[in-house]
Amino acid sequence: MTESVYQEVIKKLITAKIASPRLEARLLIAAAAGVDADTVNNETRLAQSATAVLKQMIEERLNHKPLDKIIGHKAFYKYDFIVNENVLSPRPDTEILVEAAANLIKNNNFTSVLDLGVGSGCVLLSLLKDFPHLYGTGVDKSNAALDVARQNQVALEIPQERIQFVSADWFDDNIVNLIGAPFDMVVSNPPYIPSSDIELLDIEVKDFDPQSALDGGHDGMDSYRRIAAICQKLLANDGFFLAECGIFQAADIIKIFTDNGLAHHQTITDLSGIERCIIFRKKDCN
Ligand code: GLN
Numbered sequence: 001m002t003e004s005v006y007q008e009v010i011k012k013l014i015t016a017k018i019a020s021p022r023l024e025a026r027l028l029i030a031a032a033a034g035v036d037a038d039t040v041n042n043e044t045r046l047a048q049s050a051t052a053v054l055k056q057m058i059e060e061r062l063n064h065k066p067l068d069k070i071i072g073h074k075a076f077y078k079y080d081f082i083v084n085e086n087v088l089s090p091r092p093d094t095e096i097l098v099e100a101a102a103n104l105i106k107n108n109n110f111t112s113v114l115d116l117g118v119g120s121g122c123v124l125l126s127l128l129k130d131f132p133h134l135y136g137t138g139v140d141k142s143n144a145a146l147d148v149a150r151q152n153q154v155a156l157e158i159p160q161e162r163i164q165f166v167s168a169d170w171f172d173d174n175i176v177n178l179i180g181a182p183f184d185m186v187v188s189n190p191p192y193i194p195s196s197d198i199e200l201l202d203i204e205v206k207d208f209d210p211q212s213a214l215d216g217g218h219d220g221m222d223s224y225r226r227i228a229a230i231c232q233k234l235l236a237n238d239g240f241f242l243a244e245c246g247i248f249q250a251a252d253i254i255k256i257f258t259d260n261g262l263a264h265h266q267t268i269t270d271l272s273g274i275e276r277c278i279i280f281r282k283k284d285c286n
Contacts, residue, residue, distance in 0.1 A: 004042040005029060005051075009058060016062045024067050028057050031071035064203040076122045079129060082151050083120050086144035088213040090122040093270045094189055097244050097277045098126045100268055101187050104240050104279075105131055110184035114234060115139065116170055116227060117190050119213060121149030124187070128158050135162050137179060141169040142212060170226055182236040189244040190223035192216040220246055224253050228260040235282040240265065242279050250275035 006025055013021035030037035032054035033046055046054060060070050068074035068083050068090075075081075076090035077098050083089055101123070104110065111133060115124035118138030128136045140146050146165050153163055168178045193214045198206055205214070216222055224243065231241055241262060245253050254264050262280040270276035 004044065005046055005054070006040060006042050006044055009054070012058055012062070018061065024061070027067060027071055028061065029054060032057055064207070066204045066208050069208055077126045079122075079126060079156060081120050081122045081125075082148055082155060084148060085208065086142060086210060087120040087148045088189075088209045090120060093276050094123060094244055096268055096270055097187060097189065097242055098123055100266075100277055100279060101127055101185060101240075101242050102130055104185065104242075105134060108184070108238075108240075110239075111135060112183045112236075113137075113185045113187060114179065114181070114183040116186065116188040117213070117223075118149050118165070119145050119189075121152040123189065124163075125149070125152050125156050125158060127187075128162060129156050137164050137166060137183070139166045139168055139170065139175075139179060141167070142210065143167050145210070145213075170223070170230070176230055176233045179234065181234045182239065183234060184236055184239050186227075186231065186234050186239070186241045188223075188227060188242075190216065190227065192220045192223065192244070192246040192249060194218060194220040216246075219252075220249060221252060221256065224249075224256050228256045228262070231257070231280075232261055232282060237282060239282050240279055241282070242277060244277055245275065247274050250278055253278055 009025035009028060010021045013024055018024055026037045026040040029040045029044060033050045057070050066089055069085060073080050074083050074090050077095045081090055112135050113127055114137045116139050118124050118140045121138060124136045124138045128134055138149055146167055149165060166179055168175055191214050193216055195215050195218055198214060235241060250267055257280045258264055263283050265279040265281045267275050268277040
């Protein structure tokens with residue numbers, strides 16, 4: 001008996017040292033065949049056209065193209081998001097920020113949130129999906145990324161009235177007026193990799209995530225400095241700012257934001273013990 005397609009793909013992925021060969025094999029076969037991943041097993045047979053698509057997909061994967069960018073979607077937090085080469089792939093680490101933001105929204109009855117660098121929309125749309133009374137604004141300088149965020153908004157059935165997308169760069173002088181502040185909460189996963197470290201990243205990241213979503217300037221801090229400078233204007237009194245950060249950056253980021261008048265509220269570590277999400281609060285000025 002000939003080997004099943006499923007086993008054949010698993011073997012190829014193992015040889016290429018792909019970390020989750022069984023899961024990835026099921027997702028690739030499902031995408032090629034147009035079926036649900038949980039139906040793929042040793043009995044799965046493919047039509048000729050699907051076999052050709054699968055071959056192409058495996059070749060891309062063996063060339064280190066990330067799985068989600070091959071199959072066009074990725075599970076994040078509670079939902080599935082459309083992705084392509086124009087957005088940063090949603091990362092499990094960022095789910096920490098979403099969870100922290102969701103708790104604050106719930107406990108404070110917040111009604112508005114701004115996402116700086118909305119990308120695929122995985123952070124902002126997860127929050128809007130969980131809280132039907134919440135209004136969101138998503139800013140990105142990449143129109144191609146905003147297109148993906150809009151597709152995800154439609155796929156997740158979030159009403160148009162509850163979200164606005166703004167095509168803008170936070171380094172622009174008039175950014176605050178463009179966005180329409182203040183907000184109860186501001187969230188951001190800005191580019192934070194020091195420019196000279198980018199070439200050291202995995203091929204999956206450096207060749208397939210947009211450079212503009214990774215490159216944080218010489219020390220990785222350019223966006224934090226800029227956001228800290230405008231944060232008081234973006235936030236309502238007692239509002240929270242939540243940022244994802246890179247390894248060893250937390251202390252510097254805390255200094256940048258407290259120097260700009262925000263109070264450090266909490267730092268949350270990811271599953272590897274790395275300080276990954278920092279929360280600040282705008283002190284009531286009354
Ligand atoms: N977390 C990404 C990485 O692992 C970086 C994302 C970012 O710069 N915001 O490389």
